[in-house]
Amino acid sequence: MDRKTIREKFVEMYGQEQYNRFVLTLYDSFPLRDKLFYWQEQMLNDFCEEINLEMIDYENTYSVFNQCPLHGDELNMEIVPIVDGNTYPDLGLYQTSSNLFPLSNVNAPRDLERFSYPEEVEVYYCEECRKVRLALLAELVLKNNYRH
Numbered sequence: 339m340d341r342k343t344i345r346e347k348f349v350e351m352y353g354q355e356q357y358n359r360f361v362l363t364l365y366d367s368f369p370l371r372d373k374l375f376y377w378q379e380q381m382l383n384d385f386c387e388e389i390n391l392e393m394i395d396y397e398n399t400y401s402v403f404n405q406c407p408l409h410g411d412e413l414n415m416e417i418v419p420i421v422d423g424n425t426y427p428d429l430g431l432y433q434t435s436s437n438l439f440p441l442s443n444v445n446a447p448r449d450l451e452r453f454s455y456p457e458e459v460e461v462y463y464c465e466e467c468r469k470v471r472l473a474l475l476a477e478l479v480l481k482n483n484y485r486h
């Protein structure tokens with residue numbers, strides 16, 4: 339079964355919302371977690387049993403679900419800087435990010451629970467998410483300029 343078919347069947351079984359949550363959670367840690375959450379493993383288990391597929395392991399999970407669930411673009415890997423807190427606190431952009439461009443990942447948030455942290459980290463991002471983010475940023479900057 340090819341990766342596209344597996345993704346489609348996954349959406350069929352769980353619905354788009356659960357699918358999005360499953361995929362976005364794979365990529366919301368910087369660096370990536372070294373194992374899946376229990377609930378993700380359960381979803382995969384049930385899914386593979388349902389369609390009679392050999393269990394999808396950690397590596398294969400990332401190779402099957404390497405697509406932005408919003409835009410369908412294959413994800414790319416890049417090294418980005420790690421930053422503190424919210425980069426755009428005044429523009430109100432951050433709140434919209436999870437809905438409109440969840441995989442832009444132009445930088446990565448610092449994990450405050452760690453003692454030492456590198457300056458940069460590998461992330462996976464969606465090209466289309468970055469375009470949406472840039473367009474929104476430009477719009478907001480324009481609005482702000484007119485106001486002052």
Ligand SMILES: [Zn+2]
Nearest residue numbers: 406409464467
């Ligand atoms: Zn995207």
